[in-house]
Amino acid sequence: MITAKKVSKHYNKKVALDQIDLNIPKGSIYGLLGPNGAGKTSFIRIMNQITAPDTGEVFFGEAPLQPSDIARIGYLPEERGLYKKMKVGEQVLYLAKLKGLTAAQAKERARMWFERLDMVSFWDKKVEDLSKGMAQKVQFVTTVLHEPELLIFDEPFTGFDPINTNLIKNEIKRLNQEGATVIFSTHRMESVEEICDHIGLINHGEVMVEGALLDIRKRYKNGTYSIVTSAPIDYTGEALVSSEVLHTGHSYVLKLDEYPTDLVVDLAKKGILVGFEEILPSVSDIFIDIVENGPKA
Amino acid sequence: MNNPILLIIQREFLTRVRKKTFLLVTLIAPVLFAALMIVPGVLASLPEDNKTIVVLDEPSLLIPEEGTEQYGLDYLNPTEFDLELAKDFLRSSDKDALLYIPSGEGWDPDFIRKNILLYGKEDISIDLQRFVENVIEDRINKQKLLRQGVDPDVVEQAKTFVSIKSFTLGDEEGSEETSATPLKMGLGYIAGMLIYFFIFFYSVQVMRGVIEEKTSRIVEVIISSVRPYQLMLGKILGIGLVGVVQFLIWIILCTTIYGVVSTFVFPDLLAQSAGAGAPGMAAPDMGNVEGLQIFDMIRSINFPLVLGGFAFYFFGGYFLYSALFAALGSAIDQEADSQQFMLPVTAPMIIAIVTAMNVIQEPNGPLAFWMSMFPLTSPISMMIRLPFGIPIWQVLLSGAILIATFFAVVGLAGKIYRVGILMYGKKVTWKELYKWLKY
Numbered sequence: 214m215i216t217a218k219k220v221s222k223h224y225n226k227k228v229a230l231d232q233i234d235l236n237i238p239k240g241s242i243y244g245l246l247g248p249n250g251a252g253k254t255s256f257i258r259i260m261n262q263i264t265a266p267d268t269g270e271v272f273f274g275e276a277p278l279q280p281s282d283i284a285r286i287g288y289l290p291e292e293r294g295l296y297k298k299m300k301v302g303e304q305v306l307y308l309a310k311l312k313g314l315t316a317a318q319a320k321e322r323a324r325m326w327f328e329r330l331d332m333v334s335f336w337d338k339k340v341e342d343l344s345k346g347m348a349q350k351v352q353f354v355t356t357v358l359h360e361p362e363l364l365i366f367d368e369p370f371t372g373f374d375p376i377n378t379n380l381i382k383n384e385i386k387r388l389n390q391e392g393a394t395v396i397f398s399t400h401r402m403e404s405v406e407e408i409c410d411h412i413g414l415i416n417h418g419e420v421m422v423e424g425a426l427l428d429i430r431k432r433y434k435n436g437t438y439s440i441v442t443s444a445p446i447d448y449t450g451e452a453l454v455s456s457e458v459l460h461t462g463h464s465y466v467l468k469l470d471e472y473p474t475d476l477v478v479d480l481a482k483k484g485i486l487v488g489f490e491e492i493l494p495s496v497s498d499i500f501i502d503i504v505e506n507g508p509k510a
Numbered sequence: 511m512n513n514p515i516l517l518i519i520q521r522e523f524l525t526r527v528r529k530k531t532f533l534l535v536t537l538i539a540p541v542l543f544a545a546l547m548i549v550p551g552v553l554a555s556l557p558e559d560n561k562t563i564v565v566l567d568e569p570s571l572l573i574p575e576e577g578t579e580q581y582g583l584d585y586l587n588p589t590e591f592d593l594e595l596a597k598d599f600l601r602s603s604d605k606d607a608l609l610y611i612p613s614g615e616g617w618d619p620d621f622i623r624k625n626i627l628l629y630g631k632e633d634i635s636i637d638l639q640r641f642v643e644n645v646i647e648d649r650i651n652k653q654k655l656l657r658q659g660v661d662p663d664v665v666e667q668a669k670t671f672v673s674i675k676s677f678t679l680g681d682e683e684g685s686e687e688t689s690a691t692p693l694k695m696g697l698g699y700i701a702g703m704l705i706y707f708f709i710f711f712y713s714v715q716v717m718r719g720v721i722e723e724k725t726s727r728i729v730e731v732i733i734s735s736v737r738p739y740q741l742m743l744g745k746i747l748g749i750g751l752v753g754v755v756q757f758l759i760w761i762i763l764c765t766t767i768y769g770v771v772s773t774f775v776f777p778d779l780l781a782q783s784a785g786a787g788a789p790g791m792a793a794p795d796m797g798n799v800e801g802l803q804i805f806d807m808i809r810s811i812n813f814p815l816v817l818g819g820f821a822f823y824f825f826g827g828y829f830l831y832s833a834l835f836a837a838l839g840s841a842i843d844q845e846a847d848s849q850q851f852m853l854p855v856t857a858p859m860i861i862a863i864v865t866a867m868n869v870i871q872e873p874n875g876p877l878a879f880w881m882s883m884f885p886l887t888s889p890i891s892m893m894i895r896l897p898f899g900i901p902i903w904q905v906l907l908s909g910a911i912l913i914a915t916f917f918a919v920v921g922l923a924g925k926i927y928r929v930g931i932l933m934y935g936k937k938v939t940w941k942e943l944y945k946w947l948k949y
Contacts, residue, residue: 225945261734263932280737288734292934294727299525310517311735355731 214239214363214394215260220269222255222418229255231418232269237396237411239274242389244409244426245398246496252418253398254291257367261288273363284313287361291368293352295340302336305355312359319358326354330380346374353381357388364388365396370404382408402496414500421503430493432509433502438473440465441488442480462487514736515744522719522748527755536756540763548771561606561638566596569613569622571649581641583609597629606631609642619650694811694897695870701820702894705827706863709889710856712753713831717848719745720839720931729931738928746832750825811897819896819905826912827889830919831859837923840930841938841946858886866894873898882908885915922947 215237222230230252237243245253258264259271262283271278273285296304302323309319327333330350340348349372357364364385370378386408389395397405406426413423422429437454441462448456454466467473480486494502503509526532562582567573570588577583584605586596593610600608608629614621628634628642652662720742723729732741838851862881869878873895882892882900888908896905929946930938 258932263730263733263738283735286734288731290727290730290734292727292730292932294731296525296722296728297726307517307521308731308735311514311732 214241214274215396216272217256217259218270218272220256220259220266220271222252222259222264222266228418230259230266233415233418233420235413235420235423237394237413239394240389240392241411242385242395242397242409244402244405244412244496245396245415246402246405246412246500247400247415247421249400251400251415253400253415254367255418256415257288257290257365257396257398260363260365261286284359285362287356287359287364289352289356289364289366289369291371295348295351295355297341298339300336301338301340301343301351304340305351305358308355309358312361314359322358322360323354326358330354330384345372346377349373349377349381353384357384361393363394363396365398367398368401369397369399371401402500406496412496414496414503416500416504422499422508426496427493429499430496433494433499434491435494435502436469436471437492437494438467438469439488439490439492440467440473440476440480440486442485443487444485446480446485466492515740515747518736518741518744519748519751522745523751523755526715526749526752532752532756536759537763540760540767543760543764544767544771547768562604563607563609563638563642564596564600564603564605565609565611566591566593567609567611569611569617571611571622571653572645575645575649577645578641581638593627600629600631607634607638611646619654623650697811697816697897698870698873698894699866701816701896702866702890703863705820705824705893706859706890708753708757708824709827709831709859712749712828713835715749715752716746716832717835717839718845719749720836720927721842721845721848724840724931724934725844733931738931739924742833742836742924742927746829746836749832750828753828812899815905816896819893822909823889823893823912826909826916830885830889830912830916831855833916833920833923837926837930837943840927841933841943843934847937858884859890862887862890866890869894873900879904883911885912888912 215235217233217235219232219234220230221228221232233252233256235256245256247253255264259266260278262278262280273279273282299307305323306316306319309323310316314322327336330353332347332350332354335343335347335351340351343351356366366385369381373381385395397409399405409426411424412426412429414421441459441464443462445458445463446465448465448467452467452469454468456463456465458464477486477489480489560580560582562584563577564584564586565572566586566588568588572583573585575583586599591599596608596610608627610627610629611622612625614625623646626646628639630638655662655665723732723741729741736744834855838848838855841851842848865877865881868875869881869891872878878891878895881887882895882904884891888911892900892905892908926943926946
């Protein structure tokens with residue numbers, strides 16, 4: 214969907230993006246991850262054509278990014294808001310028309326969304342009279358109303374209450390299933406791990422690792438296993454990272470160089486094995502790993 | 511695809527026009543303006559508050575002067591009253607003031623004029639004091655003339671009033687024009703003030719609008735749909751349109767109110783007060799000869815040039831300043847921070863207004879020339895000069911400079927704006943603004 218080739222961006226002498234290559238597959242839910250100041254927002258603004266790259270090219274589908282492509286993108290910026298004095302309905306229609314919808318289209322789709330998210334009663338209210346949660350719903354609707362092929366959410370869940378977070382996560386998943394490509398950009402890496410299928414990790418304006426999330430986690434796995442047993446086991450080797458007693462049983466985390474076939478078979482034979490799983494590293498673990506040890510092939 | 515600039519203009523226009531404050535200002539301003547024109551006339555025509563002055567005239571200076579309808583004079587007999595008794599008399603009477611003229615040693619006019627006293631039950635009004643002074647001065651003058659053996663009537667007849675008819679001699683034969691300096695002064699000044707007011711009032715609204723979009727954080731949502739320059743341009747045009755509509759309503763309302771009031775309510779009165787204030791409007795009510803003169807005066811002004819110039823400088827000045835104000839608004843987070851940047855931007859306009867009188871008095875002098883070339887002052891200064899008939903090359907040059915500056919400023923302002931609207935929580939300095947130009 215989006216391909217960046219050697220994209221660089223400088224602000225005076227400060228480097229925001231340094232020759233980055235990114236590939237955001239069509240139909241994916243893509244996590245653009247990295248600490249604050251890594252260059253995420255700079256790249257997003259380039260995709261939205263708010264700024265232009267100094268060098269390099271960005272492709273939307275097959276063709277280089279064009280001004281008309283902004284109608285195909287829905288963008289929820291980190292710094293977001295609405296006109297406080299304007300009525301909700303009017304405002305939603307205005308923003309939709311700016312994205313190129315006709316008045317009739319805008320009205321029809323707005324109605325549909327307002328019904329779906331149970332916000333019909335907001336229509337004639339002024340934004341300043343809405344609660345924060347209500348305003349967030351409105352903001353979400355304005356982002357998706359023109360049925361964009363690409364949805365970009367910058368720090369999407371900061372400031373959203375848990376109910377809205379859930380509601381909107383589900384809506385986003387649904388839009389993704391209907392064909393939209395979704396980009397989540399956040400520094401809170403754990404918050405999107407469960408819904409992203411692809412990630413790009415960037416730091417100091419450079420891409421550290423990119424690809425399908427599962428592949429990356431497998432690549433960076435470090436032989437950590439979790440074993441839960443119904444009876445305590447006598448295991449005190451160096452490989453033991455931690456152990457604790459849960460109400461479901463005894464839990465052990467081990468770090469091993471090899472797959473612990475013997476141990477698992479042994480426990481299974483004894484009939485006390487309740488659970489066994491290989492723990493794949495979290496994205497933030499991977500991030501720390503790369504910062505400390507460099508990327509793995 | 512919809513034209514985004516049109517959509518933005520539409521929003522900027524409608525949200526402002528629909529506000530209650532817009533309706534209020536639009537309706538109240540002309541009423542106030544009409545009141546300003548009408549009230550002085552009404553007040554002047556109110557029946558005067560008549561006052562009676564008791565006079566203790568020891569040297570019989572004034573007798574038998576009876577005063578006017580407004581200020582009547584009642585004489586006390588100097589053989590029965592002295593100053594203290596006269597004061598008591600004033601206190602117990604319904605008279606309003608006491609004038610005491612002492613005779614002193616002999617009949618010395620210089621002694622008399624220095625020792626006249628005026629007592630009032632209330633504070634003595636300037637009007638009353640002036641009346642008394644005039645009456646006494648006149649009397650003493652006549653007395654002095656008589657003492658020198660001169661007949662005051664002869665002096666009266668010898669007084670001459672001169673009234674010169676002035677013309678402006680054009681280059682061609684027969685292009686003599688009746689000089690209409692006062693009319694031109696008034697026209698230039700009013701037009702200049704209107705432009706000043708318009709630029710100030712509406713450019714600041716552009717700045718407010720930009721700050722509003724920034725503080726409500728909607729700006730990034732918008733510029734992911736439209737280009738920043740489109741947003742800026744749409745805002746400037748939309749608010750300009752609000753201004754034009756408001757001005758048109760004002761003109762229509764003012765004319766209507768004025769027309770209704772002058773036709774039905776106080777027909778005579780208004781013709782008079784207008785005659786004093788705006789010579790052009792009251793022509794029919796004046797004497798034939800004067801009426802003709804005023805007609806000549808009006809004809810001597812190049813109205814197409816003045817009106818065209820007004821429209822040009824009205825919009826040119828507004829666009830130039832509103833682009834500057836838009837850039838300013840983008841650079842700051844809240845209006846309170848705008849002060850340090852406002853002054854340098856508005857200073858030229860204020861200077862143009864402060865020097866307006868000098869420009870009027872010498873519309874072809876060097877100050878007037880340079881002020882009307884400098885693009886930040888020309889919308890006001892050149893407008894003030896226009897009614898006086900300015901060499902056409904100067905008008906064209908000033909217009910060209912204004913247009914060129916406008917494009918340069920919009921380019922620069924657009925760059926600052928583009929960066930500024932996405933900058934939050936940063937105290938901006940001039941140096942910073944300069945850096946943004948290079949982003």
